[in-house]
Amino acid sequence: MGDGVTAARRSPGRPRRADAEQRILDAAIDEYLERGATGFTIDGVARRAGVGKSTVYLRWPDRDTLLVDSVLARSRAIEDVDTGSLRDDLIALSANMLRFLLDPVGFATLRLTVEAVASRAAPQVTADVADRHRRAAGLVLTRAAERGELVNPVTQARVIECLYGAITLKALALGLEADAINDVEIAAACTELVDMLLPLLLEHGRPAQDSTR
Amino acid sequence: MGDGVTAARRSPGRPRRADAEQRILDAAIDEYLERGATGFTIDGVARRAGVGKSTVYLRWPDRDTLLVDSVLARSRAIEDVDTGSLRDDLIALSANMLRFLLDPVGFATLRLTVEAVASRAAPQVTADVADRHRRAAGLVLTRAAERGELVNPVTQARVIECLYGAITLKALALGLEADAINDVEIAAACTELVDMLLPLLLEHGRPAQDSTR
Amino acid sequence: MGDGVTAARRSPGRPRRADAEQRILDAAIDEYLERGATGFTIDGVARRAGVGKSTVYLRWPDRDTLLVDSVLARSRAIEDVDTGSLRDDLIALSANMLRFLLDPVGFATLRLTVEAVASRAAPQVTADVADRHRRAAGLVLTRAAERGELVNPVTQARVIECLYGAITLKALALGLEADAINDVEIAAACTELVDMLLPLLLEHGRPAQDSTR
Amino acid sequence: MGDGVTAARRSPGRPRRADAEQRILDAAIDEYLERGATGFTIDGVARRAGVGKSTVYLRWPDRDTLLVDSVLARSRAIEDVDTGSLRDDLIALSANMLRFLLDPVGFATLRLTVEAVASRAAPQVTADVADRHRRAAGLVLTRAAERGELVNPVTQARVIECLYGAITLKALALGLEADAINDVEIAAACTELVDMLLPLLLEHGRPAQDSTR
DNA sequence: CTTTAAACGAGACGGTACGTCGGGTCTTACA
DNA sequence: TGTAAGACCCGACGTACCGTCTCGTTTAAAG
Numbered sequence: 001m002g003d004g005v006t007a008a009r010r011s012p013g014r015p016r017r018a019d020a021e022q023r024i025l026d027a028a029i030d031e032y033l034e035r036g037a038t039g040f041t042i043d044g045v046a047r048r049a050g051v052g053k054s055t056v057y058l059r060w061p062d063r064d065t066l067l068v069d070s071v072l073a074r075s076r077a078i079e080d081v082d083t084g085s086l087r088d089d090l091i092a093l094s095a096n097m098l099r100f101l102l103d104p105v106g107f108a109t110l111r112l113t114v115e116a117v118a119s120r121a122a123p124q125v126t127a128d129v130a131d132r133h134r135r136a137a138g139l140v141l142t143r144a145a146e147r148g149e150l151v152n153p154v155t156q157a158r159v160i161e162c163l164y165g166a167i168t169l170k171a172l173a174l175g176l177e178a179d180a181i182n183d184v185e186i187a188a189a190c191t192e193l194v195d196m197l198l199p200l201l202l203e204h205g206r207p208a209q210d211s212t213r
Numbered sequence: 214m215g216d217g218v219t220a221a222r223r224s225p226g227r228p229r230r231a232d233a234e235q236r237i238l239d240a241a242i243d244e245y246l247e248r249g250a251t252g253f254t255i256d257g258v259a260r261r262a263g264v265g266k267s268t269v270y271l272r273w274p275d276r277d278t279l280l281v282d283s284v285l286a287r288s289r290a291i292e293d294v295d296t297g298s299l300r301d302d303l304i305a306l307s308a309n310m311l312r313f314l315l316d317p318v319g320f321a322t323l324r325l326t327v328e329a330v331a332s333r334a335a336p337q338v339t340a341d342v343a344d345r346h347r348r349a350a351g352l353v354l355t356r357a358a359e360r361g362e363l364v365n366p367v368t369q370a371r372v373i374e375c376l377y378g379a380i381t382l383k384a385l386a387l388g389l390e391a392d393a394i395n396d397v398e399i400a401a402a403c404t405e406l407v408d409m410l411l412p413l414l415l416e417h418g419r420p421a422q423d424s425t426r
Numbered sequence: 427m428g429d430g431v432t433a434a435r436r437s438p439g440r441p442r443r444a445d446a447e448q449r450i451l452d453a454a455i456d457e458y459l460e461r462g463a464t465g466f467t468i469d470g471v472a473r474r475a476g477v478g479k480s481t482v483y484l485r486w487p488d489r490d491t492l493l494v495d496s497v498l499a500r501s502r503a504i505e506d507v508d509t510g511s512l513r514d515d516l517i518a519l520s521a522n523m524l525r526f527l528l529d530p531v532g533f534a535t536l537r538l539t540v541e542a543v544a545s546r547a548a549p550q551v552t553a554d555v556a557d558r559h560r561r562a563a564g565l566v567l568t569r570a571a572e573r574g575e576l577v578n579p580v581t582q583a584r585v586i587e588c589l590y591g592a593i594t595l596k597a598l599a600l601g602l603e604a605d606a607i608n609d610v611e612i613a614a615a616c617t618e619l620v621d622m623l624l625p626l627l628l629e630h631g632r633p634a635q636d637s638t639r
Numbered sequence: 640m641g642d643g644v645t646a647a648r649r650s651p652g653r654p655r656r657a658d659a660e661q662r663i664l665d666a667a668i669d670e671y672l673e674r675g676a677t678g679f680t681i682d683g684v685a686r687r688a689g690v691g692k693s694t695v696y697l698r699w700p701d702r703d704t705l706l707v708d709s710v711l712a713r714s715r716a717i718e719d720v721d722t723g724s725l726r727d728d729l730i731a732l733s734a735n736m737l738r739f740l741l742d743p744v745g746f747a748t749l750r751l752t753v754e755a756v757a758s759r760a761a762p763q764v765t766a767d768v769a770d771r772h773r774r775a776a777g778l779v780l781t782r783a784a785e786r787g788e789l790v791n792p793v794t795q796a797r798v799i800e801c802l803y804g805a806i807t808l809k810a811l812a813l814g815l816e817a818d819a820i821n822d823v824e825i826a827a828a829c830t831e832l833v834d835m836l837l838p839l840l841l842e843h844g845r846p847a848q849d850s851t852r
Numbered sequence: 853c854t855t856t857a858a859a860c861g862a863g864a865c866g867g868t869a870c871g872t873c874g875g876g877t878c879t880t881a882c883a
Numbered sequence: 884t885g886t887a888a889g890a891c892c893c894g895a896c897g898t899a900c901c902g903t904c905t906c907g908t909t910t911a912a913a914g
């Protein structure tokens with residue numbers, strides 16, 4: 001960290017195995033997906049990674065932290081979308097999210113988020129995940145505004161929350177049977193949802209006069 | 214013998230302790246709230262319930278099942294609401310849910326729901342929880358329709374999904390710091406949300422004249 | 427005890443099942459022979475005997491007592507021998523004992539005797555078993571004396587002790603492989619032993635002329 | 640690998656605690672003597688030894704094996720005797736054995752020998768114990784022969800068997816009441832026994848002149 | 853015939869130990 | 884000093900039996 005351009009004054013002793021980190025993370029996520037949270041074992045991960053337990057404990061303080069990190073490491077990819085229209089962007093965004101949550105790794109991310117909140121142990125996890133989604137949505141909305149689409153700054157955050165929330169519940173309802181729903185159905189569901197919510201996002205659906213306060 | 218339809222021919226042997234079930238469930242939820250999921254132990258529960266381990270294992274096959282049951286047993290209470298107006302019903306409904314999720318037991322219900330989906334082991338848990346909420350919402354909407362409020366049958370399910378989804382995400386974001394938000398703020402947040410979504414629920418996007426206030 | 431002339435004033439209530447005692451003892455010894463001391467279980471015995479656990483506990487206070495009784499019940503048979511000569515009687519006596527000890531039930535008797543001594547719990551077991559053997563030997567010696575064979579009353583007890591002791595050690599050495607030794611070998615071993623010890627049993631160390639061979 | 644004759648290529652990993660073995664054995668025998676065979680518990684032994692249960696199970700596969708080993712470990716001491724005369728050697732030998740069997744550990748050795756035979760599980764136990772005694776007796780006899788005392792090679796083994804057998808029965812009869820008999824009585828009993836048997840041990844039936852009394 | 857009273861089968865009960873397994877720490881020998 | 888190996892202490896797991904207890908039923912004698 002902060003080591004200069006040139007090769008950071010190498011510390012003495014045997015250098016850390018370069019690939020250990022990644023091998024452990026890979027083994028960890030595999031174990032997790034295969035055997036679930038209960039079956040997720042430091043011994044098992046170390047064995048599968050071909051690594052000593054101490055090598056694991058040198059990098060992660062305990063089981064839970066490793067579990068969190070290994071899942072997060074796999075769930076980085078929330079790719080940005082840019083179709084040119086706000087509606088299509090939102091549809092793509094929510095479809096991406098639904099697909100993500102229907103994938104084991106994505107669902108694991110949701111699980112961990114919930115667990116993290118519960119254990120109060122890893123508040124940054126929640127924040128991290130939430131931020132990633134917020135940022136993706138923010139980009140879409142910003143671009144829409146720049147294109148001149150009239151995005152209502154008052155409702156904006158709430159609408160996105162509704163969208164993401166509805167997607168999350170849908171994922172929960174579907175379980176993670178990836179087979180239970182195909183891409184076409186995902187797209188259809190998201191389209192309906194966005195079409196319903198979109199008016200609330202635009203200036204003058206003039207919801208203002210309805211607002212009772 | 215020869216007793217009719219009722220009273221299912223008592224099985225032989227010493228009958229099960231009538232209060233054991235409840236004592237165990239109570240001890241279990243207490244242990245869970247005090248020591249968390251990791252500290253939740255069959256030995257501990259049995260000890261606290263003043264019961265032998267075998268008495269627990271006679272009723273629940275393993276730790277996880279007991280944990281699920283004990284949480285669900287405490288989260289039954291989704292009281293119905295009836296204020297006389299759809300808007301206020303929805304506000305009350307969502308406020309109830311948010312309050313529920315901000316309570317340790319309520320949040321535990323969310324956790325378990327997610328875990329149940331993940332493990333595929335207890336699909337009825339998800340269904341059970343979801344049904345309870347769906348039913349409460351259904352009642353509110355039915356009553357509104359009976360009063361003559363024009364509820365749009367097309368958007369209905371999706372709007373409720375948005376509402377619940379947004380509440381869930383809000384709960385996740387707030388964590389379960391009960392102190393982080395007071396009842397007034399809860400009510401305010403729910404009101405904003407409902408006021409935004411309500412128009413979508415009413416026939417033909419002519420919300421104005423339906424608004425009961 | 428002290429009951430009148432006729433039929434012990436029957437106590438009220440349902441009389442005990444007449445055959446239960448025996449069924450339990452039989453089941454017990456079978457379980458013991460099949461599964462060993464550790465696998466010997468009250469539940470198992472009751473199940474095999476087709477009897478409730480309480481029926482067992484009405485008759486025996488605990489597992490160990492039942493085990494002892496069931497073994498002793500099977501090992502009663504120390505049949506008397508009477509061949510007409512002291513030497514042959516002793517050979518028959520020791521052969522009987524060796525055969526007995528090489529049989530599972532007989533060996534179990536030895537085990538229990540040792541355990542009984544160890545636990546101090548059942549002193550009568552030791553005494554009982556010892557007496558049975560002492561009595562059989564006593565008979566043989568008495569008859570010999572009556573026939574005019576000159577039995578030395580001084581060495582008598584010690585010689586018998588040597589005989590039985592040697593037989594016991596032989597049984598221990600052979601293990602309880604019934605197959606390891608046949609009747610002919612048993613007879614031969616006992617004959618050698620008796621022929622060696624017999625002189626010591628006869629008056630005044632004038633063994634030679636008494637030796638029947 | 641490639642290391643010379645000595646020092647068996649140390650295996651990797653943390654070496655086993657050097658003193659654990661002994662601490663466990665000591666704790667085990669103490670527990671056994673204090674609480675008997677039934678009260679002998681792996682948990683108890685581990686606790687008393689200040690050691691984790693896994694440390695015990697790393698060394699012994701189960702309760703029974705540990706019990707056997709702990710008793711045998713304490714009963715190694717069959718000290719050799721050498722008084723200069725065969726008669727006195729035999730008296731000392733048998734007195735030692737009787738004293739040994741009247742001691743709790745010694746008696747436990749007898750118990751275990753019997754159990755070992757019964758369970759067929761530990762044949763080496765029987766062999767081990769028997770060998771130790773045989774060897775001690777063998778030494779005594781060899782030395783006598785070397786001194787010129789005429790030991791009859793034909794009866795030798797059988798006489799020793801009688802001696803040991805009689806001692807064993809005597810121990811059984813006395814129970815393990817150490818107080819029931821004192822050293823003087825032990826010596827007297829053994830002397831009688833040896834004096835009776837000694838003639839049988841000497842060359843062809845001319846016992847009289849050798850008898851020291 | 854009804855009552856009383858014990859024995860019976862079934863099996864739940866509070867305990868306790870089993871043997872296994874995993875967590876997180878520690879201790880070696882090498883690299 | 885990092886690493887692989889693996890032993891260490893701890894304590895929970897789920898199982899099995901102990902000896903006790905409660906049931907409802909059965910059996911026989913007494914009233």
